[in-house]
Amino acid sequence: MHIEGERYINLGIDKRVMDIFIEKENRKMKLKVKQIKADELLKKLKVNPSTVLVVKNGSLVTESAILKDSDKVRILNVVSGG
Amino acid sequence: MMACKECSANPVFSLVNRSFCRKHYIEYYESKVLRTIRNYHLLGKEENIAVAISGGKDSTTTLYILNQIAKQNPKIKIFGILIDEGIAGYRDKTLKDAQKFCKKHKIKLYVYSFKKEFGKTLDELSKFGYPCSICGVFRRMLLNQKARELKATKLATGHNLDDECQSVIMNQIKVNWQRSATLGPITGIISDKKFITRIKPLYLVSDKETAAYAFLMKFPVMHTECPYIHDSFRHDVRNALNDLEEKHPGSKNGIINSFLEILPDLKRKYSGGKLNYCKYCSDPCQEDVCKSCELVKKYKLKFPYCK
Ligand code: SF4
Ligand SMILES: [Zn+2]
């Protein structure tokens, strides 16, 4: 699946939208989905879970957390190189 | 959703078979680091520790935890050293974070820059050659020299499980056992008073574990990467290891545990080599001139330590 910034991605579940910020690529995106488990989201984004933290509405959550369309989701890069 | 094993509160972090709430995760993380310090004898009774900091999550966490220890122990002192390589858009930002952090925690911070010490920033030097090699050689040299000048007993760095795993695999691929012999939670195969012993309190915690800790502790760190890192061999090894870990959880721990088993033999095998002292800076090295002075000469830079 190819994802582009600010483009709406339809996962075929619902018309409502989840705001996602992917820090590593410094990219905001919106996802048309009612709810999704964090690990499923990472899989869709092709992001390896051991390289990121998932933050939901400002709080750190585990990969089994359920993310809802009303949530603000940030995906933070855990690798600090250099 | 698996609740915290200790208290059934909302989980913030999970390992293969257990989850933690904020409070219990912080406890888990800190005790893992303290155990590393204890098990590998990283601290003696009396120390003046220089902590090499970059403003990133690993070195900030190392500094924080060592500072907690120092606060409870009047014979242990710590201070920070930051090397400003001159990487626009990266180091300038992490430098500010480091300064803010040290100010808040009342930790003395010394900053040394490539520009001032060698006459050029890494951005300027990057046209001469591979930035990471130049950066590594100069930073290592400055840290050793400055820590010595500041009368440090040890130099603590933020190297973690991921960094060490990458180094071990890279050395394997390049068939460089001699370099692997210099790794480990406490380094220095050659005991020489001019080499400051290096310690790695985060040796057994991963990138992700430390990122979670720094996030929960609200440390002012950005989760950004150096712009030069993308063209490095390390970067590829890191990605390969993360893929492996994803498919086979525990791989990184396995690599490190195997490595720790052979490390004493490696140290024995590669210790005792004859040491020279660099004719320019008098640092201990293998040849007549150390790597750093060699580069300084090659690129016609300043000799910061001519004696
Ligand atoms: S990634 Fe390379 S250039 Fe950047 S700080 Fe690390 S060693 Fe230096
Ligand atoms: Zn708990």
Ligand SMILES: [Zn+2]
């Ligand atoms: Zn030298």
